[in-house]
Amino acid sequence: MSLLGKFRTPSNGIHVLNGHFVDLSLSPSKNDFQNFLKKLNKHYTFVSFDKACKLIRANAIIETPLLAFSFDDGFKECSDIMADCLDSYNIKAAFFINPYSIDSSAEDKDEFLKSNLQVSYYKEFMSWHDIIRLHKNGHIIGNHTYKHTALRNLSYEDSYDQISVGKKIIEDRLNSECDYFAFPFGGEEFFDQNGLDAALSLHKLIFTSGGYEFYFHNGNSNVFSRRHFEANWPVSHINYFLSTKRNYSVKS
Numbered sequence: 001m002s003l004l005g006k007f008r009t010p011s012n013g014i015h016v017l018n019g020h021f022v023d024l025s026l027s028p029s030k031n032d033f034q035n036f037l038k039k040l041n042k043h044y045t046f047v048s049f050d051k052a053c054k055l056i057r058a059n060a061i062i063e064t065p066l067l068a069f070s071f072d073d074g075f076k077e078c079s080d081i082m083a084d085c086l087d088s089y090n091i092k093a094a095f096f097i098n099p100y101s102i103d104s105s106a107e108d109k110d111e112f113l114k115s116n117l118q119v120s121y122y123k124e125f126m127s128w129h130d131i132i133r134l135h136k137n138g139h140i141i142g143n144h145t146y147k148h149t150a151l152r153n154l155s156y157e158d159s160y161d162q163i164s165v166g167k168k169i170i171e172d173r174l175n176s177e178c179d180y181f182a183f184p185f186g187g188e189e190f191f192d193q194n195g196l197d198a199a200l201s202l203h204k205l206i207f208t209s210g211g212y213e214f215y216f217h218n219g220n221s222n223v224f225s226r227r228h229f230e231a232n233w234p235v236s237h238i239n240y241f242l243s244t245k246r247n248y249s250v251k252s
Contacts, residue, residue: 008236008239008240008243009043009239009243010043010044010065010067010239010242010243011065011242011243011244011245011246012062012063012064012065012245013061013062013065013066013245013246014047014052014055014056014060014062014066014068014215014246015044015065015066015067015068015227015242015246016049016052016056016068016069016070016207016224016225016226016227017067017068017069017070017226017227017228017229017238018070018071018072018182018186018207018209018226018227018228018229019069019070019071019072019228019229019230019231020071020072020073020075020230021075021077021123021230021231021232022036022077022081022082022231022232023230023231023232024121024232026122026123026124028077028081030080030081030084030085032231032232033081033082033085033231034085034088036231036232036235037085037086037089039235040067040235040238041089043065043235043239044065044066044067045064045065045066045067046066046067046068046069046086046089046091047066047067047068047091048068048091048092048093048138049068049069049070049092049093049094049140050092050094050140051068052066052068053068053205053224056215056224057221059248065242068091068093069082069086069091069093069094070093070094070095070096070142070182070207070226071093071094071095071096072095072096072144072182072184072186073096073097073098073101073117073123073125073144073148074095074096074097074098074101074102074125074126074131074144075123075124075125075126076123076124076125076126076130077123078095078126078130078134079126079130079131079133079134080130082231083095083134083137083139087137092137092138092139092140093139093140094139094140094141094142094180095126095131095134095139095140095141095142096141096142096143096144096180096181096182096207097126097131097141097142097143097144097166097170098112098116098144098145098146098147098148098166098184099146099165099166099169099170099173100112100116100146100147100148100166101116101125101148102125102126102127102128102131109125110122112147112148116147116148116149117148128173131173131174132173132174135174135176140180141170141174141178142178142179142180142181142182142207143163143166143167143170143178143180143181143182143202143203144166144181144182144184145162145163145166145184146162146163146165146166146169147162147166148184149162149184150184150185150190150191151163151183151184151190151191151192151194151195151196151198151199152189152190152191152192152195153192154192154194154195155194156194156197156198159194159195159197159198159199160198160201160202163181163198163199163202163203164202167181167202167203178203179203179204179205180203180204180205180206180207181199181202181203181205181206181207182206182207182208182226183195183199183206183207183208183209186208186209186210186226186228187208187209187210188208188210188211188217191208196223200222200223204222205222205223205224206222206223206224207223207224207225207226208223208224208225208226209225209226209227209228210225211225212225212226212227212241212244212246213244213245213246213247214246214247214248214249215246215247215248216248219249227241227242229241
């Protein structure tokens with residue numbers, strides 16, 4: 001893929017990335033993320049997440065590759081590394097969090113990583129102090145359900161509860177509306193119509209993964225597609241994935 005990526009260029013338009021971490025270590029390097037952004041910036045013009053969403057909602061035709069960033073799960077490096085580095089480019093990202101992981105004990109957080117996030121690595125989570133600082137600095141804080149629950153094979157009421165509890169806690173902590181929601185695990189195999197309907201009833205914009213050649217998930221102009229990445233990937237990989245032209249038409 002690295003070889004193929006060297007011969008691919010990003011398509012013009014608005015690209016929205018969705019990541020989680022700088023790398024899998026306990027002490028990721030800020031320099032590594034700065035260098036990653038520097039390499040990306042040779043191929044893309046960075047824009048704030050909110051601006052990217054407004055352009056997409058307007059069906060804007062963009063003649064250069066624009067790139068916005070979002071990060072899920074609320075790991076500590078989001079505030080300590082990612083936000084600070086993005087601030088140096090004067091752009092703001094979106095951080096989608098699970099309030100349960102912030103308020104839990106150390107033992108419960110360890111179990112949350114294994115059972116809810118379903119990962120084998122260990123990461124620290126942001127505190128509410130970190131999250132409030134991000135919010136005050138202009139970054140978006142979005143809802144990722146209360147407990148990172150896959151919204152599939154649940155009743156509408158159970159999906160609604162998982163989303164609404166997370167939303168209320170975020171709004172109470174930030175004293176601000178929480179308009180954006182991202183599905184846990186991302187892809188449409190992890191949510192169904194009940195989950196989608198519940199999310200749409202509570203939030204203005206919803207974010208998922210898959211079908212990245214289309215801006216909107218199944219033609220729903222309130223549900224945006226993002227492209228998964230991690231900051232330890234070669235930039236050639238990202239260029240490869242973002243080389244496909246995006247469009248606003250409904251997926252047939």
